[in-house]
Structure formats: C-alpha cells, structure tokens
Amino acid sequence: MRANTAEKWLEQRIRKYGSVSKLSLFGKPTVFIHGQAANKFIFTTDGSTITSQQTESIRMILGDRNILELSGNDHKRVRNALMLFLKPESLKQYVGKMDQETRKHLEMHWHGKQQVKALPLMKILTFNIMCSLLFELERGTRRDKLVGCFQQMIEGIWSVPVNLPFTRYNRSLKASKRVQNMIKELISEKRAELEQKTISPLQDLVTCLLSIRNDDNEEVITEKEILHNIMLIMVAGHDTSSVVLTFLFRSLANEPAVYEALLQEQEEIAKSKSPGEFLTWEDLAKMKYTWRVAMETMRITPPFFGAFRKALKDIDFDGFLIPKGWQIFWATSMTHMDDSIFPEPSKFDPTRFENQASVPPYSFIPFGAGHRVCPGYEFARIEILVVIHYMVTQFTWKLCADNKISVGIPCLYLLKDCP
Secondary structure, three states: OEHHHHHHHHHHHHHHHOOEEEEEEOOEEEEEEOOHHHHHHHHHOOOOOEEEOOOHHHHHHHOOOOOOOOOHHHHHHHHHHHHHHHOHHHHHHHHHHHHHHHHHHHHHHOOOOOOOOHHHHHHHHHHHHHHHHHHOOOOOHHHHHHHHHHHHHHOOOOOOOOOOOOOHHHHHHHHHHHHHHHHHHHHHHHHHHHHOOOOOOOOOHHHHHHHOEOOOOOEOOOHHHHHHHHHHHHHHHHHHHHHHHHHHHHHHHHOHHHHHHHHHHHHHHHHOOOOOOOOOHHHHHOOHHHHHHHHHHHHHOOOOOEEEEEEOOOEEEOOEEEOOOOEEEEEOHHHHOOOOOOOOOOOOOHHHHOOHHHOOOOOOOEOEOHHHOOOOHHHHHHHHHHHHHHHHHHOOOOOOOOOOEEEOOOOEEEOOOOO
16 A cells, blocks of 8 residues: 555545544454544553554564563563663663674675665665674674574564465464574573673673563563564564665655755764764764754654554543454554644655654654653664764765655555665
C-alpha cells in the first residue's frame, strides 16, 4: 500500500466515521483511533488496561520475553535494565565505535561508486553497528553467518503465520532458531569472560545486562530475556535507522537550501577534527540543525506508520466503548500531517523544531512517547548524526529515480531503494 493511498484511506474513514471507528484488520475486530488525545491514551494508559499487540509471527520469531510483549513490573524491570546501556550517559563512550563502523562501511561500499542503492546499504551499516555495540562481534566469518541468517529471518517477520515447509514464515522460524543459537553462544562466551574478569561489564550490551545484579547479588534479567530483547533490538535498529537515513538522503537531495545549511554545520565540525580523529559526544551536541532536519524527515515520513494495542478490559475512550479483547490501531502520521498542529504540513521545514517546546505534546511521535517511548531513541539519534556527518562531508548525490513511498506496518520503504 502506498503512503498517500494509506493516508487517504484513513482520512476518508475519519471524515466518514469520526475520530473513532471500528473495522477488521488481520481478521480481528479493531478500533482505529487518531489525534493527540488518542496518542496520549496509547502512550500513557497503564499495562492493566491496554498492552502491546504483536502479530503471532513476530511473537514466534522474536520471542515472548521482549519488552513489546511484557507489561507491568516485568516490562519496567527489563526496560530499566536495557536503559542502563541505552541511556545517553552510557552511550557517550560508544560514539567512537559507531564512527569506526561508519568509516569502514563507506570505504567498502560507497567510495568509487557512481550509483548505489541507499536502503540496502544502510541496512548493512546499521546491522554492523549493532553487531559491534550489542556483542562486540568483529567483522569476519561469524558476523557474515549471522547477517545471512538474520536476513532470512526478517523476510517473514510480517508474513501470515502458516507453518508449512514451503512458506516464508516457516523459513523465517528456522532462520530465527539459527540466529538465537548464535546469540546464545555469544552470551555464554561473554558470561565466561566476565567470570574470568577478562572483559569490562560495559564492553557491550550483553556484558552490561549480564552484569546487572540486585541487592541479593542475583541477576535482574534472565538469559531468555536478554536473548529475546537482543532479537528485538536487532530487528528494530536494522529497520528504523536505515529507513530514517534513506529518507533523509532523499530529503537532502530534494531540498538544496536545507542541504547547504546542513553541510555548513557539518563542515565546521569536520574542520575542528584532526585527520583520523573520531567524532565525540561534544561534536554531536553541535549538530542542532542536522537533528532538526532529521526530525522534519521523521515528521513527514515517520519510521513507524502505526502499531497495535490490545484492550485488556472494557475501555471508555472519548465516549466510545472499546470492548475487552479488541485490537486498537493508531497511525503516527495522522498528527504529523495535521495542519492545525503543523501549518503547511507537506512543506519540508526544519525550523518547526527550533523551539521544541512549541510542538504540542503527543503530536510528534516518531519514537513513541511516555513510558512506552522507544528505549533505543538515543541510540538511533547518535547513529543518524554520525552517518550523516560522513555522508555530507565525503559525498554529493542526486536521486536516479522517482522514489515513491511504500507503506507497511510498521515501516515505510522507498519502492526503488533510493538509488
């Protein structure tokens, strides 16, 4: 479904039925809600009232102990454990690793090329960054094997869950098992190295999670939870950042004045660096205009089109009854493109975000909001800024084709991979 078709379909429903309507999606009774009040409801309602509603294929492929599947105290416990690694104070020390992976990638896949397809290459880069930061897996045969199995796994992550030998879902399940076995091996190796005190507890995400203890010196997060959340982070990081970066490349190609202003900011930072010197946290803090451009890109083409929740009890929302057990679907772009919130919403204008306090609450939600905001938000921000710095200071580009947008739940993709 193309983006404009999907949005027009939703807009027609809103005009016909109002801000709340019922329909059937994936064979299940569903309530569609939209607007700031709907966003606030989705992101602030407690886990005893609504919960994340993932498809069976996602649950079976990624595992049932990731934070999308957890609620209440379990969700809070696992989220807090992940945030020890993903909070800005911790991520500062990993900027250099992202820088190094980005330079290697551009040298291997971009330099000397006259034409490239951005989306597949950005997926390679984001996967390599995750391999480095999640479990310090160096380039080589082992990483290549993992990426091969991972690519097979994600091909069926949104497929119909029919487990027969010839189906995409069946192939993805088998690939998921291989990926999980490889990650289990890495976890076991990290645990042994930690016991021998040959590595730091802060070396990567796995060592960080294995090192967390409560007051009784017991592990706070189980090995199964570590495994399933790494699976989730790999998939989310692989899709989200690569899609945002690809749309950002397209935005810069289509907006020459924005490109020049962003380039000027990045060249000033580049001039302050010695040859071969990595970017630092302080450098990223100077990329204010660049991040506004990224936010405007995510406003117009959000990395997530929408998502589902499930009602755990009868709910009164805006005067309507949402029955227990029903799906709730909300779409990110409905407030992003609301002209009462963002005047001239189709116009690309990064100055909208010069004063973020002026943006109404729960209207700009590319990474969620409230206690359900994506824990990898800061990780993605750093990754995007590092990549854009090297892209604009080392390359110039133009689009080779008319890149229309395709929508899938939850991501948007360019139909031609943005050559």
